[in-house]
Structures are given as C-alpha cells and as structure tokens.
C-alpha cells in the first residue's frame with residue numbers, strides 16, 4: 001500500500017523535484033497523472049483509466065476512485081498488488097477541481 005502525500009515530492013515551484021532518485025521521480029510522475037485524471041472525472045466508484053501501472057513487468061491498468069472530491073484518491077492496479085492513497089493533491093498544478 002502506497003500512502004503518498006504528493007507535496008513531499010514537489011519543489012518550491014510546485015513541480016516534481018529533480019533532486020530525487022529516479023524511482024521516486026517515476027512514482028511522483030505516476031501520482032501526478034492519477035491526480036490529473038481523477039480530478040477531471042471525480043470517479044465516485046472504482047473506475048478504469050488508461051494509466052499503466054508503474055511496476056516493472058506489470059501490464060496492469062490503474063483503477064481509481066475519489067469518493068468525495070475533498071478526499072484522498074484511492075488507486076489500485078488491475079493485475080499486481082499495487083494499491084495506494086494520495087493525499088495533499090488539493091491545490092497542486094494537477095488539481096483540476098481547484099476552486100470548485
């Protein structure tokens with residue numbers, strides 16, 4: 001279970017920090033994609049995306065849900081055990097729900 005606060009991966013300009021190991025940057029990019037998509041759609045039930053799982057060798061597709069527009073985003077891979085929650089996404093540059 002990945003419990004991620006996206007703000008931990010950002011630099012002072014709100015972008016994904018370049019001062020991190022590649023693995024952390026890849027995870028942060030994945031999280032940003034999930035935030036961008038889920039705040040466009042606000043899926044209230046577990047919904048399929050076209051986002052690929054970031055796990056090496058896994059060809060699963062990510063499903064996500066955002067029960068309440070203010071809540072953590074819950075995501076899960078359709079194939080491997082990857083699953084997580086994203087907090088701290090509100091007000092980031094990938095938040096399409098800003099001000100609503």
Ligand SMILES: [Zn+2]
Pocket residue numbers: 053054055058059060077078079080081082
């Ligand atoms: Zn997977």
